[in-house]
Amino acid sequence: MIACREVRRLQTIFLELTLEPATEAEVRRHLAGCGECRGALAEQEPATALALRLGDFEVPADAGFVGEVMAGVHHRQIERRLDHRRRGWLAAAAGLVLAVLGGWALLREPSPVPQTAVAVYQRPVATAVEPAFVEVEGDGVRFYQLDAASQGAVRVAFVVDPHLEL
Amino acid sequence: MGLLRLLAGQDVSTQRDDRELAAAARSGDESAFAELVRRHQIGVRRCAARILSDNEEARDIAQLAFVRAWENLQRYDPKWSFSTWLYRITTNLAIDVLRSRESRDRTHKAHLRIVGDSVGPEAPRRVAEGEVQRIFAELAARLSPAQRTAFVLREVEGRETAEVAQVMTCSEATVRNHVFQARAVLRRELAARYPEYLPRGGAR
Numbered sequence: 001m002i003a004c005r006e007v008r009r010l011q012t013i014f015l016e017l018t019l020e021p022a023t024e025a026e027v028r029r030h031l032a033g034c035g036e037c038r039g040a041l042a043e044q045e046p047a048t049a050l051a052l053r054l055g056d057f058e059v060p061a062d063a064g065f066v067g068e069v070m071a072g073v074h075h076r077q078i079e080r081r082l083d084h085r086r087r088g089w090l091a092a093a094a095g096l097v098l099a100v101l102g103g104w105a106l107l108r109e110p111s112p113v114p115q116t117a118v119a120v121y122q123r124p125v126a127t128a129v130e131p132a133f134v135e136v137e138g139d140g141v142r143f144y145q146l147d148a149a150s151q152g153a154v155r156v157a158f159v160v161d162p163h164l165e166l
Numbered sequence: 167m168g169l170l171r172l173l174a175g176q177d178v179s180t181q182r183d184d185r186e187l188a189a190a191a192r193s194g195d196e197s198a199f200a201e202l203v204r205r206h207q208i209g210v211r212r213c214a215a216r217i218l219s220d221n222e223e224a225r226d227i228a229q230l231a232f233v234r235a236w237e238n239l240q241r242y243d244p245k246w247s248f249s250t251w252l253y254r255i256t257t258n259l260a261i262d263v264l265r266s267r268e269s270r271d272r273t274h275k276a277h278l279r280i281v282g283d284s285v286g287p288e289a290p291r292r293v294a295e296g297e298v299q300r301i302f303a304e305l306a307a308r309l310s311p312a313q314r315t316a317f318v319l320r321e322v323e324g325r326e327t328a329e330v331a332q333v334m335t336c337s338e339a340t341v342r343n344h345v346f347q348a349r350a351v352l353r354r355e356l357a358a359r360y361p362e363y364l365p366r367g368g369a370r
Contacts, residue, residue: 051321
């Protein structure tokens with residue numbers, strides 16, 4: 001076993017975390033059993049001394065642990081299997097729904113109206129057309145029609161000149 | 167082959183190393199996996215307990231780590247030590263727990279029994295077990311999850327820096343940096359909260 005003097009000599013390198021793993025293991029073993037060296041280490045680095053004290057303690061034995069882990073493993077296996085089956089059923093159900101929808105679409109009578117939506121712009125049209133009037137005055141003929149939108153207040157006239165050669 | 171060994175009175179599990187057991191478990195051999203759990207359960211529980219400062223939570227995390235390991239055996243690369251891979255899963259789960267804790271106060275749960283031992287200036291040698299755990303739990307709450315994990319694996323567990331780097335998926339320099347930062351925080355907190363536990367010279 002490594003001597004106290006050697007441990008004190010290596011203490012700084014030990015704290016720098018640069019000791020060779022085998023040497024460090026020896027120093028640790030020594031520190032675990034030597035209160036004086038541990039006290040000297042605490043002078044230089046109390047946090048590491050605290051860590052060494054924690055390293056002394058083991059967790060309590062737990063007889064049921066392995067069984068519980070394996071039960072957890074079995075549980076996950078069952079879940080996975082069910083999940084796998086569930087996925088199969090879901091895939092089958094989705095396929096069935098698609099087949100039904102496809103068949104229905106094929107058997108349905110074609111619609112006269114295109115299925116796609118079309119935006120149509122319609123210009124406003126006059127709701128009523130006023131009757132045309134013809135007036136004859138001498139050689140001239142006046143042809144006119146009242147504007148429906150202005151409730152008859154505006155008259156649109158077309159004068160036909162009989163001397164005009166068409 | 168296994169049956170022949172069993173009939174010959176040989177314990178099959180002790181004949182196989184972790185990698186062989188992991189390979190068998192990957193093929194669906196549950197008894198091989200159960201043997202891996204038996205071999206590593208103490209270390210995994212202890213590591214989780216030290217990171218979390220909560221034995222019950224650590225037990226749950228350790229169980230979850232083994233179940234995750236079973237589920238992901240296909241991803242295990244035998245060039246790594248099985249325990250390193252297992253510790254990586256465990257520490258990742260523990261770090262997730264640390265991050266998700268609503269309050270740092272939860273780290274001081276009731277399981278950390280205070281043993282009423284009188285303490286003096288040379289306290290580090292005489293402090294009772296429960297007291298050391300309680301103090302560490304309280305002080306470690308000031309550490310970041312990475313600092314805490316590095317400190318527990320490197321300083322408390324005494325694992326090699328290279329292995330801690332593999333577990334934490336970072337460089338060895340980063341591990342050392344985390345440990346040095348953790349020490350500084352713990353020194354400061356120890357001096358502020360428990361100066362009676364420091365050696366006569368006090369913290370640097």
